[in-house]
Amino acid sequence: MGYFKNHYYVWDKAGSINYIKPGKGKLVAEFNLTEAKLASxxxxxxxxxxxxxxxxxxxxxxxxxxxxxxxxxxxxxxRKERRGTL
Known part of the structure; x- marks a missing residue:
């Protein structure tokens, strides 16, 4: 998402968590940003x-x-200064 850094505002708006079991030690969070999702x-x-x-x-x-x-x-x-340029 480096492309978004200087061209877009991006932040968390909302979220919900479904806990399955206690996490112990090192945890890893995974999500996929596909080309289709990015294009959308x-x-x-x-x-x-x-x-x-x-x-x-x-x-x-x-x-x-x-x-x-x-x-x-x-x-x-x-970002306002980028609107209509990309």
Whole structure:
């Protein structure tokens, strides 16, 4: 998401967590930003509109076992000075 750094505002808007079991030790959170999802975000924000994409995040322990499932909603909007340029 380095592309978004200087061109977009991006932050967490909402989230919910479904805890599966206690997490002990090192945990890893995984989510995928596919080319299709990225294209959808860019298309939805091209005219300066706000967009609220949702992501499923899986949190796993060091054994690869599922510890929690997170639903994240992001706020994404093209920076004012960039609107209409991309």
């Amino acid at each position: 975000i860019l298309a939805a924000t091209r005219q300066g509109d706000k967009h609220f994409p949702e992501f499923d995040v899986l949190v796993k322990d060091h054994k690869g076992e599922l510890v929690a499932e997170i639903k994240r909603t992001l706020y994404v909007r093209q």
